[in-house]
Amino acid sequence: MIISQTAEYALRAAACIAVHGDSGPVRAKDLSIEATIPQTYLSKILRKLVEAELLIATKGHNGGFTLARNAKKIWIIDILNAVEPQMTPRQCIFGWRACNSKKPCLLHHRWAEVRNSFDHWIKSTSLEDIKLDAKKVSWLTNFQKPE
Amino acid sequence: MIISQTAEYALRAAACIAVHGDSGPVRAKDLSIEATIPQTYLSKILRKLVEAELLIATKGHNGGFTLARNAKKIWIIDILNAVEPQMTPRQCIFGWRACNSKKPCLLHHRWAEVRNSFDHWIKSTSLEDIKLDAKKVSWLTNFQKPE
DNA sequence: ATCTTAATAGATACATTTGTCTATAGATTT
DNA sequence: AAATCTATAGACAAATGTATCTATTAAGAT
Numbered sequence: 001m002i003i004s005q006t007a008e009y010a011l012r013a014a015a016c017i018a019v020h021g022d023s024g025p026v027r028a029k030d031l032s033i034e035a036t037i038p039q040t041y042l043s044k045i046l047r048k049l050v051e052a053e054l055l056i057a058t059k060g061h062n063g064g065f066t067l068a069r070n071a072k073k074i075w076i077i078d079i080l081n082a083v084e085p086q087m088t089p090r091q092c093i094f095g096w097r098a099c100n101s102k103k104p105c106l107l108h109h110r111w112a113e114v115r116n117s118f119d120h121w122i123k124s125t126s127l128e129d130i131k132l133d134a135k136k137v138s139w140l141t142n143f144q145k146p147e
Numbered sequence: 148m149i150i151s152q153t154a155e156y157a158l159r160a161a162a163c164i165a166v167h168g169d170s171g172p173v174r175a176k177d178l179s180i181e182a183t184i185p186q187t188y189l190s191k192i193l194r195k196l197v198e199a200e201l202l203i204a205t206k207g208h209n210g211g212f213t214l215a216r217n218a219k220k221i222w223i224i225d226i227l228n229a230v231e232p233q234m235t236p237r238q239c240i241f242g243w244r245a246c247n248s249k250k251p252c253l254l255h256h257r258w259a260e261v262r263n264s265f266d267h268w269i270k271s272t273s274l275e276d277i278k279l280d281a282k283k284v285s286w287l288t289n290f291q292k293p294e
Numbered sequence: 295a296t297c298t299t300a301a302t303a304g305a306t307a308c309a310t311t312t313g314t315c316t317a318t319a320g321a322t323t324t
Numbered sequence: 325a326a327a328t329c330t331a332t333a334g335a336c337a338a339a340t341g342t343a344t345c346t347a348t349t350a351a352g353a354t
């Protein structure tokens with residue numbers, strides 16, 4: 001619903017790295033614990049984020065993952081695109097590919113509002129926003145308490 | 148992404164029945180063709196809609212499916228709930244169950260806008276809205292041309 | 295050089311979603 | 325009553341998403 005489990009993991013991992021990646025690379029193992037993501041599965045997701053050039057991986061001692069560029073320049077849509085094949089928020093709620101404003105489906109105009117809201121959100125929300133919010137609270141990411 | 152394939156099928160089927168169900172029951176076979184949904188799979192989805200008391204099924208000659216109540220009283224959320232186990236639009240984009248306004252995640256407030264938009268949409272959009280839109284256009288549902 | 299650390303890669307396994315096949319039950323028409 | 329129509333039910337199959345295991349590669353520390 002809305003996004004896949006994998007996409008959710010990717011967001012959690014990216015958020016963690018953004019929040020405390022300034023002091024050096026974050027290890028997959030630590031991410032796995034903090035964000036409660038199965039470790040080996042997480043590694044695969046991180047790999048995708050590296051291939052999408054959102055993260056940089058460094059091996060060996062003191063290795064781990066860091067953001068590949070300024071947090072301001074990494075948007076939610078980048079992360080979703082890296083892990084979900086056909087991410088671009090669905091044009092048509094009925095799944096009709098040819099649906100557009102010229103030839104709309106029966107819910108096109110009504111659905112457009114929600115779609116645009118989501119569309120704008122993933123394009124305008126960055127990891128920097130997450131970092132800013134993290135400064136406002138005493139605890140950090142909270143993922144370790146999934147209850 | 149956003150909704151499952153099954154949910155998409157359910158919406159398409161329900162829309163078709165709403166649009167031309169006034170003149171009598173709509174057969175699964177016809178729905179299958181018009182909405183391009185695998186027939187036997189569609190039957191299972193329709194069964195769920197019947198069990199959720201959104202549709203009424205009649206067997207035998209001239210049988211098929213009709214809306215169980217006035218189209219004004221069947222909302223998108225009803226259809227989604229019937230086919231998706233945990234439908235209620237995700238409170239937290241990170242999937243953190245304990246996330247709420249008192250103890251928000253790092254994206255809680257930003258995500259709330261989109262979530263509320265979607266939430267409101269599925270609760271306020273009814274099959275009647277689809278019927279009304281259908282009257283405005285010459286063609287009906289268009290699902291038969293999925294390209 | 296050797297050891298340790300941590301990412302990478304590939305094979306495999308499990309779960310869920312999606313889709314198919316076949317037989318049965320119930321209703322209408324003749 | 326028989327034939328036809330259409331939904332229902334359950335077993336089965338395929339595809340995809342999620343998760344695990346193990347060996348390898350690359351880098352830093354000693």
